[in-house]
Amino acid sequence: MQNIKAPLLTIFFIFLGFFVYTKLAGPIPFSVNSIQTTKTNLFSVSGAGKATGIPDTAQISVGVTKTASTVNTAKDSVNSSANKIIDDLKKLGIPDKDIETTNYSINPNYDYALGKQTINGYTVTQTLEINIAPIDVANKAVDTATADGANLVGGINFTFNDKTKKDLENKARTEAVKMAKEKAGSLAKATGIRLGRIVDVQESGNFEPRPIMMAQGLELKSEDTQLQPGENSITIDITLSYETR
Known part of the structure; x- marks a missing residue:
């Protein structure tokens, strides 16, 4: 009997101790970690916008x-022509910042007669890249450069200045968003999807200047140059992601 009473008394005093503690110190604190998960269905649709304008800048x-x-003879001849080209381009109103030397090279020319390699001369080349606005000055720039000794004329790109490009991008973007929203509404109606708010927008753009290839290392005609810029386009693609209800 004594053996049974001892454990019972121990349990009794343990519960009595907890009871007294909670009365004096308050309830024993405890916490439970909870994780709440949400599932959101997304509906994505794309639209494209296009804006066209007449280029106002030529490269x-x-x-x-x-x-x-000899190297010096070739170099002096190139330097003389290039310096005159640069000076006369500035007289057309083209600032220093829009005239950039993109290549200056000196290369030996070899003769392989009788199976032996020997140097028989040197070729020196200097290339300038010019940004020109307005475009009608580009015609004069080409004529001036060739008259001053330019015998390399590379590709001509027609593009937009920063302000014009930004305006066209905004116009194309507005059209792309409108098209995407109209498409989303039409698809939602056809499929029974209920659209919620837009939760994500993705944009990509495309603009490539239209190049015109001209003569390189050839005898250029003496008639006045007439460059026609035509039209260039900027395309913006927009993807809208909607919550669905």
């Missing part, structure tokens, strides 16, 4: 290449 590459028996 032109012109250069001078000369071959002579």
Whole structure:
């Protein structure tokens, strides 16, 4: 009997201790971690907008290449022509910042007669890249450069200045968003989907200047140059993601 009473008394005093503690100190604190998960269904749709304008800026590459028996002779000839080209381009109102030297090279020319490699001259080339606005000045720039000795005329790109490009991008973007929303409404109606708020927007754009290839290292005609910029387009693609209800 004594053996049974001892454990019972121990349990009794343990519960009595908890009872007294909770009365004096308050309830024993405890916490439970909870994780709440949400599931959101998304509905994505894309739209494209396009804005077209007449380019207002031309990018032109012109250069001078000369071959002579010595490096100095070829270099002096190129430098003389290139310096005159630069000076006369500035007289057309083209600022220094829009005239950039993109290449200056000196290369030996070899003769392989009798199976032996020997240097028989040197070719020196200098190339300038010119940004020109307005475009009608580009015609004069090409004529001026070739008259001053340019015998390399590379591709001509027609593009937009920063303000014009931004305005066209905004116009194309507005059209793309409108098209995407109209498409979303039409698809939702056809499929019975209830659209919620827009939770994500993705954008990509495309603009490539239209190049015109011109003569390189050829005898250019003396008639006045007439460059026609035509039209360029900027395309914006927009993807809208909606919550669905």
